[in-house]
Amino acid sequence: MGYEHKILLVGSCFAVSMAARLQGLKFAAVSNPFGVLYNPLSVAQSVQIMAEKRLLTEGDLHHEQGLWCSYTHHSRFASADKQEALRKINESILHGAWALKTADFLVVTLGTAWAYRLKKTGEVVANCHKTSAKEFDRFLLSPSEISATLCEMVGSLQGKNPQLQIIFTVSPIRHWKDGAHGNQLSKAALLLAVEEVLQRTQNTAYFPAYELVMDELRDYRFYAADMLHPSEVAVEYIWEKFVQAAVSENAQKTMAEIKSLLAAKQHRPFNPDTAEHHDFLRKQRIKLQQLAQQYPHINWEDELQYFLA
Numbered sequence: 211m212g213y214e215h216k217i218l219l220v221g222s223c224f225a226v227s228m229a230a231r232l233q234g235l236k237f238a239a240v241s242n243p244f245g246v247l248y249n250p251l252s253v254a255q256s257v258q259i260m261a262e263k264r265l266l267t268e269g270d271l272h273h274e275q276g277l278w279c280s281y282t283h284h285s286r287f288a289s290a291d292k293q294e295a296l297r298k299i300n301e302s303i304l305h306g307a308w309a310l311k312t313a314d315f316l317v318v319t320l321g322t323a324w325a326y327r328l329k330k331t332g333e334v335v336a337n338c339h340k341t342s343a344k345e346f347d348r349f350l351l352s353p354s355e356i357s358a359t360l361c362e363m364v365g366s367l368q369g370k371n372p373q374l375q376i377i378f379t380v381s382p383i384r385h386w387k388d389g390a391h392g393n394q395l396s397k398a399a400l401l402l403a404v405e406e407v408l409q410r411t412q413n414t415a416y417f418p419a420y421e422l423v424m425d426e427l428r429d430y431r432f433y434a435a436d437m438l439h440p441s442e443v444a445v446e447y448i449w450e451k452f453v454q455a456a457v458s459e460n461a462q463k464t465m466a467e468i469k470s471l472l473a474a475k476q477h478r479p480f481n482p483d484t485a486e487h488h489d490f491l492r493k494q495r496i497k498l499q500q501l502a503q504q505y506p507h508i509n510w511e512d513e514l515q516y517f518l519a
Contacts, residue, residue, distance in 0.1 A: 211456055216313050220317070221246075221321065223321070235472075243306025244302070244306070245287060250320050251351065254362070258366070264303070266282075268292060274339045323397075323399035324348060326338055353399045364376055382419045404416055453465070471501070477490075
């Protein structure tokens with residue numbers, strides 16, 4: 211990846227975390243237009259909807275506990291107003307469709323192989339939205355089901371955009387509600403499926419986020435208070451590994467320059483009227499102007515306002 215590329219990230223919380231860091235360092239990254247998604251079928255469905263630029267209608271929404279929501283979307287799109295929920299959903303679909311069409315890289319993070327099927331329609335849902343559990347059948351996707359779905363997704367996307375690079379990863383966050391054994395079965399199914407996809411497709415790769423946490427960060431200091439989510443130290447470690455694996459050397463140098471510039475923007479001097487501080491600002495302005503000239507497509511408005519004020 212480089213600063214000249216466009217990146218779309220979809221899937222579980224890990225995708226959100228990596229997207230936030232990419233965006234913070236000025237990469238052209240778009241994160242989860244459908245919100246956080248966990249099972250592979252729902253991830254693939256969201257990609258298909260964006261690829262087709264298929265907008266939802268009122269009939270696609272359902273009313274649950276005072277909110278209108280979609281079984282294909284995360285609860286952050288829910289609203290007490292039906293038209294407001296539909297507006298938010300369709301605006302995000304259109305944004306995602308543009309991001310997918312123009313993407314050079316697609317990062318897909320799979321969270322669990324457990325899925326829920328709505329009994330009355332037979333559809334696999336991305337989010338149950340607190341609908342009664344008796345309305346769903348819970349089942350474990352097999353590696354062959356997952357790989358077939360993902361291979362179809364890859365083939366469809368690369369048929370329209372042959373240069374698209376797709377990076378798969380399995381979320382390092384354990385789904386403890388599935389039970390210890392259930393979680394292991396789920397992660398194993400995902401890992402086996404992704405390996406099959408890599409064998410059968412081109413321009414696809416795997417980043418071992420799950421393995422890094424399980425094998426290299428085994429100490430409990432690498433976990434948050436819930437003992438399930440990685441701590442900030444662990445996330446930083448995974449991020450550094452991701453950068454080494456997926457970001458070009460030239461982009462890594464630019465990242466360091468941007469990180470330095472953003473740190474300078476956070477600097478608060480004791481006395482802003484000193485010659486030293488004015489010299490500091492002058493040097494930052496020179497760096498900013500060089501970066502803006504080198505990467506004119508990046509939005510530097512906040513930094514320009516701060517350092518040129």
